Every structure is written in C-alpha cells, then in structure tokens.
Amino acid sequence: MTTDFAFRSGAEQGIFPFELVEYGHSVEGVPLRYLPAKKEARLLVFAAIHGEESETTFLLSRALRKLFSAPDYVACILTANPDGMLRGTRCNANGVDLNRNFPTSNWKAEKTLVRLVLEAPRETELSTGSSAGSEPETQALIALIQKLGVKKVVSLHAPLGLVDSDFHTELAVQMENVFALPWQSGVGYPTPGSFGTYAAEKNLECVTVELPREAPEILAIRHAEKLADFLQNYR
Ligand SMILES: [Zn+2]
Numbered sequence: 001m002t003t004d005f006a007f008r009s010g011a012e013q014g015i016f017p018f019e020l021v022e023y024g025h026s027v028e029g030v031p032l033r034y035l036p037a038k039k040e041a042r043l044l045v046f047a048a049i050h051g052e053e054s055e056t057t058f059l060l061s062r063a064l065r066k067l068f069s070a071p072d073y074v075a076c077i078l079t080a081n082p083d084g085m086l087r088g089t090r091c092n093a094n095g096v097d098l099n100r101n102f103p104t105s106n107w108k109a110e111k112t113l114v115r116l117v118l119e120a121p122r123e124t125e126l127s128t129g130s131s132a133g134s135e136p137e138t139q140a141l142i143a144l145i146q147k148l149g150v151k152k153v154v155s156l157h158a159p160l161g162l163v164d165s166d167f168h169t170e171l172a173v174q175m176e177n178v179f180a181l182p183w184q185s186g187v188g189y190p191t192p193g194s195f196g197t198y199a200a201e202k203n204l205e206c207v208t209v210e211l212p213r214e215a216p217e218i219l220a221i222r223h224a225e226k227l228a229d230f231l232q233n234y235r
Contacts, residue, residue, distance in 0.1 A: 007228070013065045020078075023147075024140025027093040030082040032140050035064065039072040041148040043171075043234055046077035046141070047156040049098050049195065051084015051091070055216040056156035062220045063227035071231040075148055081137055090114060090126065096135050097126040100191065102142075102198035103133035112193075118159065118213065128193050141195075145204070152205045155195055160187060160210035166200055172207050178226045179209055 008017075020033035034044075047056035057078050064076060079085050083093035091097050100112045111125040129135055133142070145153065152171055163183045165172045176183050187210070191197060199206035211219060 007066045007225075008068060013062075016061060016065060018064065018070050023144040024136060026081070026083045026137055027135070028083045028086075030086070032080070032082065032137065033078075034144060035070055035076040035078070037073050037075045038070045041075040041150050042073040043152045043154065044075045044077070044145060044148060044150045045154040045156065045231070046080045048078070048085055049080040049137075049141075049155065050157060051081045051087060051089050053090075053156075053158045053211075054085055054088075055158050055211060055214075055219055057085065058216040059211065059219045059224060059227065060156060062224040063231060066224065066228040067232055071234060074231050074234050075150070076231070077141075077144075080141060083137075092135055092137055094129075094135060095127050096129045098135055098137050099195055100126070100193040101129040101133060101135050101138045102193050102195055103138075104193050104197045104201055106190075106192040106197060107132035108192045122189070132193065142198075151203075153195075153199060153207075155206060155208045156211065157208060158211040159213035161212035162187070162210050164196070164208040164210065165206065166196075169205060169207070171205060174230060175207050175209050178230050179211065179223055181209070181212065 018035055021036055022031045023034050024032040047060045061078055081092055081098055097112050112128050113122040114124050114126055115122045116124055163172055163175045163181050164187055172183050196206045196208055
C-alpha cells in the first residue's frame with residue numbers, strides 16, 4: 001500500500017493530539033466521545049463496544065496518532081463502552097452486553113451466552129438490557145450515526161481473527177488487507193441485537209473486524225501503519 005502522507009515522529013506520537021467531541025454519557029456518567037472527520041464523515045470506525053477488548057482502542061489510537069490531522073472522511077470512536085473498559089468487562093456498568101442491546105427485530109430479552117476465553121464454552125450469562133436499545137451507550141451510538149449520516153461502519157472487536165460482513169464488499173476487502181485476516185459471513189452463531197444486525201436492518205454497511213489473539217504491541221507493530229494509511233486515504 002502506498003503512503004503518500006507524512007507520519008508523525010515517534011515523539012509526537014506519544015499523545016493523542018486531536019480534539020474529541022462528546023456524543024453522550026455512559027451509565028456511570030463518563031463522557032462518550034468521538035473524533036470527527038476533518039471534512040465529512042463517510043465512514044465511522046468504533047472500538048471497544050466490548051470493554052474487555054481494549055486492544056481495539058489501543059490499535060485505533062496508535063494508528064490515528066501516526067497522522068498529522070484527523071482523517072478527512074472517517075470519524076472514530078476510541079471507546080464505545082468506557083464503563084466496561086474501566087471495569088475490564090465485556091458488558092457496561094448495568095451488566096448489559098451492548099452488542100446484544102441494539103433495537104433489532106430479533107432482539108431477545110433472554111440472557112445472552114458468552115465465553116470468557118476462546119477455549120471455554122459459551123456458558124457465561126449476560127443481560128441484553130431491560131428492553132431493546134435500553135442502554136445510554138447504545139442510544140448515543142445510534143444518535144451519532146444518524147447525526148453524521150454515515151452509511152458505512154467498521155466495528156472493531158477481538159479475538160476471533162476474521163473479517164465479518166454480510167457481503168464481500170470493497171470495504172470488507174480493504175479490512176482484509178489492513179489486518180491480513182480472512183473474510184467470512186457471520187461468526188458461526190446467532191447474534192440477535194448486535195450492531196451488525198441493527199446495521200443490516202437500517203441499510204447501513206457494517207464490517208466487523210475481529211482482531212486476532214495477539215498482544216496489543218504485536219497488533220500495533222503489524223497493523224497500525226496500514227490502518228493509519230487506510231484512515232488517511234479513505235474517500
Ligand atoms: Zn467483541
């Protein structure tokens with residue numbers, strides 16, 4: 001991939017240099033913030049809707065910190081679930097798996113089953129919320145997408161090591177290349193109330209990137225520059 005823009009020096013990469021804009025508050029009152037696109041948002045990339053997938057925040061931050069300015073056409077959310085991140089949990093402060101809380105036609109009130117590590121059975125129960133779209137983090141993300149008017153979203157997760165979307169679109173191929181991951185349609189089990197399902201019902205294109213099971217620093221070494229390149233050059 002070509003790199004036709006200047007990267008920040010190592011020293012400049014130490015801080016997050018761009019101003020974040022508030023788009024809501026978490027259950028605990030933590031501000032939800034996003035990085036606006038410099039010109040016009042055509043794509044939204046969000047990380048850490050699952051609070052225990054902090055490597056997604058780290059990698060997105062490392063990529064953005066390589067740039068001299070915010071991407072022209074990509075808005076970014078570093079942490080969609082700050083309460084979960086602060087607690088080190090998948091769920092938010094209400095114990096809700098936000099990626100099962102979106103108002104979809106198949107949202108279910110029954111608890112969702114998740115696995116704590118890849119080798120574990122899916123036997124750990126989490127709430128999907130008191131109703132579809134009950135959580136402030138879910139509501140704020142939906143409102144932000146509507147406000148920005150974006151039609152395409154990349155959702156960063158870990159650690160399945162794949163790119164998942166309904167169709168093998170140009171954006172899906174770009175994610176395959178940035179992260180050197182295979183594409184597939186679906187993660188192998190139903191995900192009612194997920195953002196991906198919500199997006200499909202709203203005619204938004206959603207590409208879910210499941211980072212591989214790697215230490216954050218390895219992910220940054222392998223993918224931060226390519227991700228920076230993608231963000232900067234996205235049109
Ligand atoms: Zn996840």
